[in-house]
Structures are given as C-alpha cells and as structure tokens.
Amino acid sequence: MATVAKDSDVHITYDDQQKINKFARCNARHGDVKEELKMKENELQNLQDAEDEIMIALDGDEKVPYMVGEVFIMKSQDEAQEAIAAQREVLQEEIAGLNTRAGELQETMTQLKGDLYGKFGNNINLEPEEE
Template sequence: MHTNFSLNILPSFNLISVLIIALKLMFTKMAATMKKTAAEDVNITFEDQQKIKKFAQNTSRITELKEEIEVKKKQLQNLEDVCEDIMLADDNFLMTPYHIGDVFINHSQEETQEMLEEAKKNLQEETDALESRMESIQWVLADLKVQFSCSVMSDSFCNPMNHSRPGLPVHHQLPESIQTHVH
C-alpha cells in the first residue's frame, strides 16, 4: 500500500508544527514497514520506557496548561469588559463595588479602574508565564519525538550526539535556560 502525502506548509506554521507533520509522515511509513516485521519480538529498554513516561507526562501537562490558559484568557476578557463598562458610566461620583476576597468594597470609579488595570496586568503576566511554560514543554516533546524516531531506526541512520538523521538540520536543540526548568 503506497500513500502519497503533500505538505502545503504555510508561513504561519512554526517549527514544531512542521516537525510534527514530518514525524507523522515518517511514523506512517515506519508503521507500514513495521507491520511486515510484527512477528519479531520488540525489546524496549528502561531508558525508552523513561522517555515514553516523560512524553506522556509532558503531553498531559500541556493539556492542563491549555485549559489553564483558556480560563485565564476568559478572566482577562471579563476584566476588560468591566473596565469598558466603568469607563462608559457617566457618574464620576458613583461608588463601584470591587470584589476582594469574600467581600465587596465600594471604591470610586477611578480607584476601581486602577485596581482592575492592576488585576489585568497580573492576569496577563500569569497567562504569559503559562504560555512560556507550554512552549518549553513543546520543545521537550519535539526532542523526544526525534529521539523516538532515532531509537526505532538503526543507529547507523541516526547521529547519537544530537539524534538527527543525516541531511536534516538540527532545530530541536534547546537553549540551556529552557532545559533547566523543564521537568
């Protein structure tokens, strides 16, 4: 069975998207080849098991981060909507209730606006930190995918120093600052 794939890579695709597409193609072809040799025993080393575990944990963490980011973005949108509503209010002497902990405290519109801006700033910083964390995990996953493909293929086809195949550029090397905070 021969399958032709065509990739229409748009400029908006990032490196990880391109890597994922390439890996899917490679794994599809490898799966077809492996079906022929399915009768043979497959030995999975302890190191491979650890990589699989790390991959699963990081994939799960990315899902959690995406959910957290979505919640934060909705909260940020709610704060922006409230800020707009307060700005549209005509009465500058109107006291506006602001929720702090379990109680609402009345503040002037100006004070409430300042508090909302600070809350928006903090929420945006939290969202940015989560997105940065998710990006670093995606780099780890991309690196693991390359390692998986190299462990499946013969060592003669894979450079053991950087897990790259001959003729392909090595883009999966992580900056040291990212490597140190990814677990």
C-alpha cells in the same frame, strides 16, 4: 497516549520506556497549562469587559461594587479602574509565564517524539487522541 504496537519485534529498553514516560508526563502537563492559560485569558477578557462597562455606564462620582474575595466593597471609579489595571497586569504576567512553560513543554515533547519515532517508526503512536 504513547503506545507501542504489540506485534512488533522492537525491543524497548529501560531508557526508551523512560522517554515514553517523560513524554506522557510532559503531554499531561502541557494539557494542564493550556487549560489554565484558557482560564486566565477568560479572566483577562472579563476584566476588560468590566473596565469598559465602568467607563460607559457610570457617572464619574458614582461608587461601584468591587469584588474582593467573596465580598463586594464600594470603590470610586478611579479606585476600581486602578484595581482592575493592577489585576490585568498580574494576569498578563501569569499568561506570559504559562506561554513560556507551554513552549518549553512542547519543545521537550518534540525532541522526545523525534527520538522515539526515530527508533520505533510506525510502531509507536505519540499523537493525541481525537475527541
């Protein structure tokens, strides 16, 4: 991720190396947070889809299978909708926390980028590799 050109005459101090290391750690965490955020958003969409299916497909007094851990239990539609709503609320809070964390990491990385590019200019590359 962070590389310094080998043929440069720029001296890297201990503090510079610490900033480069901190940037690399923040970048790795940022990637992990973004991946977790994507998974949570998919879970949230799945809950919405399940709730929509319950409302469309079933009569009001039918029981529906509801997954708890690795087993299914039968719940009334109202109980299932309440459980889905509770799960959705928890997921929304987790997503908000992950967004906050991603923003904090991005802010730290932006500050470190400014410091490192200010000192090393084009002799350092802090941009993500294209996949």
